[in-house]
Amino acid sequence: MIRNKLRRIVEYTPLYGRILLKTEYPITEYRLQQLSTDELLSILKHECHRIEKSIYNEIKEEKSEYYAEKKKRSEKVLELLESREHNQKEVISWATEILKKYDNLDEEFIKKKRREPDQLDWGAAEDTLQLVKSRRSVRVWADDQPSKEALESMANKMVEAATWAPNSGNRQAWRFKIITDDETKQLLRPIKEEHTIKAPLLVFIGMDSRVYGALGRNERSLYIDAGAAIMQMVLVGHSTGLGICWNHFADDLINSRDANKEAYDEFAQAMSIADYIAPIAIVAVGKAEYIPPIPSRPDTEAFKM
Numbered sequence: 001m002i003r004n005k006l007r008r009i010v011e012y013t014p015l016y017g018r019i020l021l022k023t024e025y026p027i028t029e030y031r032l033q034q035l036s037t038d039e040l041l042s043i044l045k046h047e048c049h050r051i052e053k054s055i056y057n058e059i060k061e062e063k064s065e066y067y068a069e070k071k072k073r074s075e076k077v078l079e080l081l082e083s084r085e086h087n088q089k090e091v092i093s094w095a096t097e098i099l100k101k102y103d104n105l106d107e108e109f110i111k112k113k114r115r116e117p118d119q120l121d122w123g124a125a126e127d128t129l130q131l132v133k134s135r136r137s138v139r140v141w142a143d144d145q146p147s148k149e150a151l152e153s154m155a156n157k158m159v160e161a162a163t164w165a166p167n168s169g170n171r172q173a174w175r176f177k178i179i180t181d182d183e184t185k186q187l188l189r190p191i192k193e194e195h196t197i198k199a200p201l202l203v204f205i206g207m208d209s210r211v212y213g214a215l216g217r218n219e220r221s222l223y224i225d226a227g228a229a230i231m232q233m234v235l236v237g238h239s240t241g242l243g244i245c246w247n248h249f250a251d252d253l254i255n256s257r258d259a260n261k262e263a264y265d266e267f268a269q270a271m272s273i274a275d276y277i278a279p280i281a282i283v284a285v286g287k288a289e290y291i292p293p294i295p296s297r298p299d300t301e302a303f304k305m
């Protein structure tokens, strides 16, 4: 019983061993000031999203105090961000508009910005399904690869696709590193397989762990959000005909051996990856030498419970 009570008030974030009190949320003005710019931006995205959602759920009036608190907190965050450097002007405009039109959000924001749904196109599912089914994990790379510039431009498109993924509470916590130089790839040798090191392009995906757990009370979502983003980047890359392989690179793999930990530390240092970034995956990209055989999947019925 005491144990349960303790568990309820103490939130333990396993990745970084931070113990924080649940009662810390809603975040106080003092605590907001202590937060990094990235954390503030994430809170702004999260809180304004929640305010907007209250219209769809028709609960803004009923829970007026709760949402007024969110508005106040978001305004404070906006104020703090005024004196901070960042490159997310679009987010500031979006949030400012929501807060400005707070009293009449449905009429002045949602009705003005929404669009009509698309015509139903049942046939489109078949095309998308074919794209999804034709994706294979590629591990053998062709000798003639696209130029570094072409690969980097593709990497940027893939990152763009990832950032449009659905994500819990609109936190948008994913972070990326694009790697084409051999020196950096070699740092991964103790942890990853040969086919990964040999890939022409690698994209590292990590998540800003600071905006989950204690700040957001949503730590499982860190991995779920990452998965959604990675899948979008994989599909966009695959749609061009490039070969892709999703490579596991999360903390369970890194912490499984001292050699892995050391290699990750060296890689993270070389790439300036902060310790609050939870590593998730390395997506390998390049022109495939061939598309490997299909690892058979049973009929969908076999997966139904």
Ligand SMILES: Cc1cc2nc3c(=O)[nH]c(=O)nc-3n(C[C@H](O)[C@H](O)[C@H](O)COP(=O)(O)O)c2cc1C
Pocket: 135, 136, 137, 138, 139, 193, 245, 246, 247, 248, 249, 295
């Ligand atoms: C979360 C995740 C981690 C993976 N990690 C690796 C990896 O570290 N090395 C590797 O060669 N393949 C990795 N893969 C690829 C899987 O082995 C592959 O998706 C699976 O065998 C099915 O084959 P297919 O992708 O061609 O359909 C990973 C896939 C996922 C989704």
